[in-house]
Amino acid sequence: MKKLKTLFALFFAMFKIGLFTFGGGYAMIAIIERELVERKKWIEHEEFLDVIAIAESTPGPLAINAATYIGYKIGGVLGSVFATLGVVLPSFTIIYLISLVFDKFLSLVWVQYAFRGIQACVAFLILSAGFKMLKKLKKNIFNVVFITLTIGCLVGFSLFAIDFSSIFYILIGGVVGLTVYLIGYIKSKKSKTVIDTRQESEKANGGEE
Amino acid sequence: MPLLELFLTFLKIGAVSFGGGYAMIPLVTDEVIAHGWLTAEEILNFIAVSESTPGPIAINMATFVGASQGGILGAMLATLGVVLPSFVIILIIASVIKGLLKFAGVKAFLNGLRPVVVGLIVGTAITMFLSVILSLNTVYEQVTFDWKALVIFFVAAITHFVYKKITNKNVSPILLIIISALLGMLFYGVL
Numbered sequence: 001m002k003k004l005k006t007l008f009a010l011f012f013a014m015f016k017i018g019l020f021t022f023g024g025g026y027a028m029i030a031i032i033e034r035e036l037v038e039r040k041k042w043i044e045h046e047e048f049l050d051v052i053a054i055a056e057s058t059p060g061p062l063a064i065n066a067a068t069y070i071g072y073k074i075g076g077v078l079g080s081v082f083a084t085l086g087v088v089l090p091s092f093t094i095i096y097l098i099s100l101v102f103d104k105f106l107s108l109v110w111v112q113y114a115f116r117g118i119q120a121c122v123a124f125l126i127l128s129a130g131f132k133m134l135k136k137l138k139k140n141i142f143n144v145v146f147i148t149l150t151i152g153c154l155v156g157f158s159l160f161a162i163d164f165s166s167i168f169y170i171l172i173g174g175v176v177g178l179t180v181y182l183i184g185y186i187k188s189k190k191s192k193t194v195i196d197t198r199q200e201s202e203k204a205n206g207g208e209e
Numbered sequence: 210m211p212l213l214e215l216f217l218t219f220l221k222i223g224a225v226s227f228g229g230g231y232a233m234i235p236l237v238t239d240e241v242i243a244h245g246w247l248t249a250e251e252i253l254n255f256i257a258v259s260e261s262t263p264g265p266i267a268i269n270m271a272t273f274v275g276a277s278q279g280g281i282l283g284a285m286l287a288t289l290g291v292v293l294p295s296f297v298i299i300l301i302i303a304s305v306i307k308g309l310l311k312f313a314g315v316k317a318f319l320n321g322l323r324p325v326v327v328g329l330i331v332g333t334a335i336t337m338f339l340s341v342i343l344s345l346n347t348v349y350e351q352v353t354f355d356w357k358a359l360v361i362f363f364v365a366a367i368t369h370f371v372y373k374k375i376t377n378k379n380v381s382p383i384l385l386i387i388i389s390a391l392l393g394m395l396f397y398g399v400l
Contacts, residue, residue: 018264028265054302057310057319059226060295061233061265068299077300084296088288091264092272096284098258099276106254110394117393118257119250119341120361121385125260127334128369129231133327143324150328151335154235158336161347163243166235166329170225170322177321178314185313 006075007082013040014067014086021063028063042074063087142180146173212279212286218244219271219290226267226291227319228326233267235329237274246278249340260382267291338362357396361389 013035021028029052036042043051055065064084071083105111137143150169157164222236234256241247247255259269268288275287302309309315339345342362344353365385372380 021263054299054310056229057227058295058298058302059224060292060298061226061267062229063265064268064292064295065299068296069303072300072303077304080296080300080303084292088264088268088292091262091268092284092288094262094264095259095269095272096276096281098262099273099284102255102258102273110398113394113397114390115254115257115393116358116397117361117389117391118386119253119337120358120393121365121389122253122256122260123334123337123341124362124365124369125382125385126231126234126256126330126337128366130327130331130334133228133231133330137324137327142320146321146324147328147331150325151332154329154332155335155339159339159345159348161349165243166239167221167225169325169329170227170236173322173325174318175321178318180321181313181317 003075007079009040010071010074010079011082011086014071014083015089017063017067018087019090028066032063032066036070043070047073142177146176212283214244215275215278215283216286216290219275219287220293222271223267223291224294226295227322228330230266231330232326233270235333237267237270238333241274246274249337249346253337253341257386261386357400361392361396364392365389 017028017032017035021031033045033048037045037048051066051069052062054069055062058065064087067083067087068080071080073079075082106115134147137147150173153164153169154166156162218240222233222240226233226236238249238252241252242249255270255273256266259266259273262269268291271287271291272284275284277283279286310319342355342358344350344355365388368385368388369380372378
């Protein structure tokens with residue numbers, strides 16, 4: 001009975017977060033913190049920071065990741081299901097209802113004019129989000145080369161109507177990152193063993209003299 | 210099997226959508242256009258709706274594309290697909306391997322894909338800009354310059370920077386969308 005109560009509390013807390021967070025991801029952090037850390041005290045502030053760090057390094061929306069993690073902490077696997085469902089349900093319902101009338105709405109001529117304006121704005125919104133992330137990135141050769149290559153390929157391929165899914169770019173990036181690391185690792189090991197054997201041979205030489 | 214296709218496509222997107230909200234846009238755009246589910250213009254329109262409604266953009270896009278292709282069942286399957294990978298990964302981290310992200314190999318993988326994600330977002334914005342301002346989608350099409358769209362783009366940019374300068378806060382995307390909607394009606398409807 002108490003367990004059921006916890007599950008519903010989780011569900012409703014997350015439902016509220018899902019319902020009132022516009023602008024996605026980072027806008028949610030402050031609200032999640034106020035609701036779950038300060039008010040409900042379901043999770044310590046320190047651990048909450050860990051959750052954000054984890055959410056940033058794993059795929060998927062931040063809100064979903066945070067909900068799943070906190071739900072698991074409070075109520076196990078069932079808790080994570082309830083929490084995730086809670087955070088998804090508001091947007092699901094709202095967007096589903098919009099999808100039913102969106103085409104009709106868009107067929108109004110004044111709405112079309114408005115959306116022609118909005119399209120220019122959306123291009124700007126995405127560009128500014130990209131630049132914001134660009135500023136946060138470390139400026140090393142690896143990053144600069146990769147960003148330039150990605151932008152060049154993406155724009156070039158799309159202009160020449162070449163089909164190449166963004167999924168591949170991401171996987172290639174990850175694999176190259178891993179390869180560079182492994183090469184560095186093997187090299188450092190090799191040079192270490194070279195030094196080791198040199199020291200040993202020096203020792204052996206010293207012993208002979 | 211269009212429903213299965215919806216589920217699997219969004220499962221794929223959910224599994225590689227590192228970097229949150231905006232990073233999702235290039236992935237969804239590519240896949241949805243490649244499947245012929247929506248046009249580039251419809252996606253642009255929907256991104257604006259997604260920005261103006263609550264909830265993560267990924268969920269909004271999955272629900273919308275799913276609903277447009279397979280009704281309520283399509284919406285459910287697409288949303289389930291996009292949520293499932295992060296749900297499973299977080300559950301694994303929370304329960305079994307707390308230190309998964311501390312492994313050097315995992316870190317190297319993430320470091321490698323991070324600049325790619327940023328590049329994808331900027332690249333997508335550039336292709337959208339070319340498409341909206343010049344109607345330039347591919348080099349095989351006629352280019353037509355739309356100065357009205359360019360003016361609206363700059364109004365959004367200037368509002369963004371001036372607001373930031375004065376209040377030291379980011380302007381809400383909803384406000385920018387409303388301003389550009391009004392300008393759109395003025396430029397295309399009245400002028």
